[in-house]
Structures are given as structure tokens and as C-alpha cells.
């Protein structure tokens with residue numbers, strides 16, 4: 001009986017949209033995104049565009065070379081990811097694309113701010129940082 005109540009109330013919460021109002025940092029990356037290939041070519045032009053986006057929208061938190069020590073980092077309860085961590089290096093391009101689209105606990109979603117092309121360029125720039 002208790003189980004039935006939990007199932008019913010969880011279903012209602014989901015259908016109202018409450019259950020996913022915030023994306024936890026440990027949220028499972030949907031498999032269809034995980035398998036996406038970056039359709040944007042990694043060339044100097046796209047790396048430069050990614051760098052420009054990063055400076056403008058990501059650097060305040062993620063800092064120089066993605067070290068997670070930007071000036072905006074101090075006031076956040078969740079530390080911005082150091083983009084050079086092994087776990088992030090090992091993520092697929094599609095997973096990073098999904099993350100930047102959806103945001104995290106202390107990171108806003110960028111899907112209404114950047115175009116898909118710009119989000120892929122940000123992924124290319126993160127890969128460039130990671131390869132340094």
C-alpha cells in the first residue's frame with residue numbers, strides 16, 4: 001500500500017514537472033545524447049569561436065584553462081568542475097553537449113542562450129583545453 005502511494009505521488013510529481021526542476025550534478029546522461037557525434041569540425045576557426053564563447057560565458061566560473069577557479073566560483077555552493085578532470089576528459093562529446101544544454105545545480109542551462117552550433121564549438125574548445 002505504501003509503495004503504491006509512493007509510485008502514484010512520484011508519477012504525479014513527474015507529470016507536473018516538479019521532479020526535474022533542477023538537474024543534479026550526478027544526473028544520468030541520456031544515452032541518445034551520450035552517443036552523439038560532434039557534427040562541427042574541430043578546426044582553428046571553430047576553436048576560436050569556442051574560445052570566444054568560453055571567455056564570455058564560462059570563464060567566470062570555470063576559470064583559466066578550465067581549472068574551475070574563476071572569480072565567480074567562490075560564491076557557489078557547488079564547485080565548478082575542473083574541466084581537465086579525468087572523468088570529464090572521458091565523457092563523450094555528446095555528454096558534454098547535453099550538459100551545456102541542460103546545466104547543473106549551479107550552472108544555468110545554455111540551450112536558450114547559445115545555438116546548437118555554438119554549444120558544439122564550446123565542446124571543441126573544452127577538448128582543446130584538455131589537450132594542452
Ligand code: HEC
Nearest residue numbers: 025057058061078079080081088099100104105106107122
Ligand atoms: C555560474 C557558474 C558557471 C558558469 C557560468 C558555467 N558553469 Fe559549467 N559548471 C558549473 C558548476 C558549478 C559545475 C559542476 C556541476 C554543478 O553545477 O553542480 C559545472 C560543470 C560543467 C561541466 C562538467 C559536466 C560533467 O561532465 O560533469 C562542463 C562540461 C561545463 N560545466 C561546461 C560549461 C560551459 C561550456 C560553460 C559556458 C558556456 C559553463 N560551463 C558555464 C558552473 C558554471
